[in-house]
Amino acid sequence: MNDASAAAAAGHGRLALPTLFRPWAWRLSAGAAPYVLLAPAMLVLAGVLLYPLASLLALSFQHYGLRQLIAHSGEWVGLDNYTTVLRDGFFWKVVLRSTAFAAVNVALTMVVGTLMALLLERVHRPVRVLLTAGLVLVWATPVVVAVDLWQWMFDFEFGVMNWLLTHLGIGNYIHHNWFANPLEGFAVITVVVVWGALPFVVITLSAGLSQVPRDLIEAAEVDGANPLHVFWFVVAPILRPVFVILATLSTIWDFKVFDQVWIMLNQRPAADYFLLGIYSFSESFRVTQYGLGAALAVILVLLLAIATSGYVRHYLGRLEGEGA
Amino acid sequence: MRFKTLPVALFGALLAVAGCSSSAGNTPAQESGTLTVWLMNGSAPQSVVDGVNADFNAKHPNVKVDVQIQQWSDVTTKLDTAYAGSTPPDVVELGNTLVAKYAAAGALEDISGKKGSFEGSASWLQSLTESCTFGGKLYCVPYYAGSRAVIYRKDMFTAAGITNTPASTDELLTDGQKLMTANASDSNFSALYFPGKYWYAAAPFVWDFGGDIATQSGGQWKGSLDSSQAQQGLTSLKGIVDKLSRADKTGDELKQDQAFAQGHIAMIVANGWEVGVITDPKAGDPSLKDKLGVFPIPSHTAGKTAPVFLGGSDLGISAKSKMQGLAQEWVKLLAGVKFQTQMATVGQVIPNNTTLLDLNANNPLLGTFAAAAKNSRFVPNSPNWANVESANVLQDMLVSIFTGKQTIPAATSAASSQISTILNAKS
Numbered sequence: 001m002n003d004a005s006a007a008a009a010a011g012h013g014r015l016a017l018p019t020l021f022r023p024w025a026w027r028l029s030a031g032a033a034p035y036v037l038l039a040p041a042m043l044v045l046a047g048v049l050l051y052p053l054a055s056l057l058a059l060s061f062q063h064y065g066l067r068q069l070i071a072h073s074g075e076w077v078g079l080d081n082y083t084t085v086l087r088d089g090f091f092w093k094v095v096l097r098s099t100a101f102a103a104v105n106v107a108l109t110m111v112v113g114t115l116m117a118l119l120l121e122r123v124h125r126p127v128r129v130l131l132t133a134g135l136v137l138v139w140a141t142p143v144v145v146a147v148d149l150w151q152w153m154f155d156f157e158f159g160v161m162n163w164l165l166t167h168l169g170i171g172n173y174i175h176h177n178w179f180a181n182p183l184e185g186f187a188v189i190t191v192v193v194v195w196g197a198l199p200f201v202v203i204t205l206s207a208g209l210s211q212v213p214r215d216l217i218e219a220a221e222v223d224g225a226n227p228l229h230v231f232w233f234v235v236a237p238i239l240r241p242v243f244v245i246l247a248t249l250s251t252i253w254d255f256k257v258f259d260q261v262w263i264m265l266n267q268r269p270a271a272d273y274f275l276l277g278i279y280s281f282s283e284s285f286r287v288t289q290y291g292l293g294a295a296l297a298v299i300l301v302l303l304l305a306i307a308t309s310g311y312v313r314h315y316l317g318r319l320e321g322e323g324a
Numbered sequence: 325m326r327f328k329t330l331p332v333a334l335f336g337a338l339l340a341v342a343g344c345s346s347s348a349g350n351t352p353a354q355e356s357g358t359l360t361v362w363l364m365n366g367s368a369p370q371s372v373v374d375g376v377n378a379d380f381n382a383k384h385p386n387v388k389v390d391v392q393i394q395q396w397s398d399v400t401t402k403l404d405t406a407y408a409g410s411t412p413p414d415v416v417e418l419g420n421t422l423v424a425k426y427a428a429a430g431a432l433e434d435i436s437g438k439k440g441s442f443e444g445s446a447s448w449l450q451s452l453t454e455s456c457t458f459g460g461k462l463y464c465v466p467y468y469a470g471s472r473a474v475i476y477r478k479d480m481f482t483a484a485g486i487t488n489t490p491a492s493t494d495e496l497l498t499d500g501q502k503l504m505t506a507n508a509s510d511s512n513f514s515a516l517y518f519p520g521k522y523w524y525a526a527a528p529f530v531w532d533f534g535g536d537i538a539t540q541s542g543g544q545w546k547g548s549l550d551s552s553q554a555q556q557g558l559t560s561l562k563g564i565v566d567k568l569s570r571a572d573k574t575g576d577e578l579k580q581d582q583a584f585a586q587g588h589i590a591m592i593v594a595n596g597w598e599v600g601v602i603t604d605p606k607a608g609d610p611s612l613k614d615k616l617g618v619f620p621i622p623s624h625t626a627g628k629t630a631p632v633f634l635g636g637s638d639l640g641i642s643a644k645s646k647m648q649g650l651a652q653e654w655v656k657l658l659a660g661v662k663f664q665t666q667m668a669t670v671g672q673v674i675p676n677n678t679t680l681l682d683l684n685a686n687n688p689l690l691g692t693f694a695a696a697a698k699n700s701r702f703v704p705n706s707p708n709w710a711n712v713e714s715a716n717v718l719q720d721m722l723v724s725i726f727t728g729k730q731t732i733p734a735a736t737s738a739a740s741s742q743i744s745t746i747l748n749a750k751s
Binding site for chain 1: 397398400401404405407408425426428429430431511512521570572573574575576583644711714715716719720723727729746749750
């Protein structure tokens with residue numbers, strides 16, 4: 001970061017008017033230009049991302065309870081917070097749960113999203129407009145409002161879902177509690193998360209689909225490929241970069257799901273519903289162990305980095321390949 | 325996660341700069357600025373707050389009092405964040421189980437030396453004064469108390485052929501079953517509406533059998549909900565909840581009054597002020613007024629009552645407040661005799677002063693609540709107790725028991741070890 005801002009400062013000096021008359025200065029400023037252009041963005045990033053991240057990291061090495069919070073001074077405890085967290089069986093349970101939850105959600109988002117994008121390509125124009133409008137509406141709904149609506153639908157006493165299932169004769173769902181069994185509860189939360197994630201995936205994929213050359217598909221069909229083959233051997237490889245990006249973003253989003261669980265369970269999720277984000281928040285703001293909470297948050301960031309590194313490497317490799 | 329508190333701190337700093345001129349003058353009329361007060365949802369009726377502010381402004385016309393109402397569900401998070409900033413609210417209402425945590429952390433001003441200047445402080449309720457005392461020093465002023473009893477529908481009892489209110493846990497169960505039979509056609513009916521997370525209604529059953537939440541010896545806490553007495557109490561409660569309640573086994577009690585007002589419930593465990601919510605024209609049903617009765621939570625020993633949790637609130641002054649004098653004056657008004665009398669009569673709570681306890685003695689409903697308070701218990705007096713509450717240890721244990729996810733021995737043993745860990749943690 002310092003390098004970038006130093007370069008930015010240097011760049012500014014060189015770009016001043018008098019330098020125009022010195023040819024060597026031109027060469028130098030051309031080298032500095034990218035940095036000058038990047039500087040504002042980097043400064044903002046440093047302010048809103050790097051500084052908090054550094055604070056978080058520092059916090060994770062301190063004992064930081066309420067007393068320390070009020071006095072604004074923590075006690076340095078080295079790796080204590082990390083060893084406490086890593087030795088706790090509950091932490092590993094939460095990691096496992098978060099991973100499984102993210103895996104299921106990413107898979108469902110991608111599969112359903114792809115199917116809907118393919119559908120969108122094949123339906124008549126009016127239907128396509130309606131579908132797209134619906135998707136955009138879902139997209140435009142603020143998460144808090146959306147989760148509140150879903151919460152009401154699955155409400156224990158007044159829920160639409162219980163009423164509907166009972167009236168359709170599927171079973172007696174009067175006073176059915178969707179969150180008594182965590183597996184069922186997570187199924188509901190998955191529905192909410194996937195529902196909210198679909199618009200972005202579908203719209204991005206259908207944009208990608210429109211770029212697949214028609215003649216390639218026709219050629220494949222002439223060669224006797226069935227629709228499944230066409231998708232698998234022609235369309236999918238072309239869309240691969242899009243898939244990779246979408247899967248990466250979904251992994252990041254689904255790994256750190258917070259609002260949906262927090263609001264759905266009235267800000268008091270039981271331990272069974274702890275995902276990493278919730279666990280970290282709870283340690284910090286519920287149990288006022290900000291140091292432990294910070295350590296958990298750092299671990300979450302590291303896990304995310306590991307989980308997405310494969311995708312990112314693949315993506316960067318591709319970019320370089322194209323650039324060469 | 326310090327960065328989350330940063331915007332609040334910045335905002336606080338801005339406010340501090342903006343309010344620099346406050347309380348610069350020496351005479352009351354010259355003092356200016358804003359006194360920020362946090363009260364809890366449902367604590368003081370608006371008329372009482374308005375009265376306190378009017379009296380306060382009569383003396384300090386240029387000081388603006390900003391009373392903000394907070395919700396119980398997320399108040400600790402908000403308090404932590406506010407205290408981390410440089411200008412927390414000047415006066416805060418704190419649940420009596422939360423005071424130790426904030427006093428120990430240095431968030432509250434030590435007012436031991438000023439106790440005598442508060443009207444009626446010599447006859448403050450003993451248990452509330454204790455909740456304000458930490459390490460021998462006084463950190464807050466008792467505000468009001470509340471204890472729970474059973475609110476019931478007299479008309480439903482009569483219709484089910486029940487003539488006397490239950491005098492024992494067994495009778496509570498048999499009367500409840502009569503009510504369930506009499507209302508068998510109503511699939512929403514609960515004889516006793518008991519949401520699964522309602523810990524403060526469950527605690528009396530534990531205490532009644534001689535159990536406790538935690539015990540202290542040699543400075544070490546030990547969670548004791550796994551004792552055989554505590555388990556007996558919870559077993560008895562589970563039997564009642566299984567047979568009499570159709571409330572959400574994972575839900576909390578926040579909306580029980582509205583649910584009660586809808587007419588499918590015969591009994592709830594509630595605080596005295598909840599009578600007002602049930603009969604409120606907007607939130608409840610005023611026509612229920614004459615149909616309500618109250619009886620104390622019965623003991624398993626016939627004729628006795630179970631010990632109840634003495635809830636309540638205290639008023640604390642923030643150590644970081646720059647208006648210590650004004651904050652104290654505002655607290656003196658609300659905690660003084662004039663407005664405590666109104667808290668009892670209008671607010672329907674137990675006032676902070678023993679000399680005012682008889683105000684509601686003639687009220688058949690509120691009198692029972694006041695009487696129940698005489699046989700009351702409190703939570704472990706530890707600065708870490710608030711963390712047990714925030715971590716939902718007791719609520720989660722109850723939910724596991726009521727939903728059958730865990731057996732009573734397994735659930736209580738898990739909760740006990742969790743309580744031991746939290747209470748003994750370095751705060």
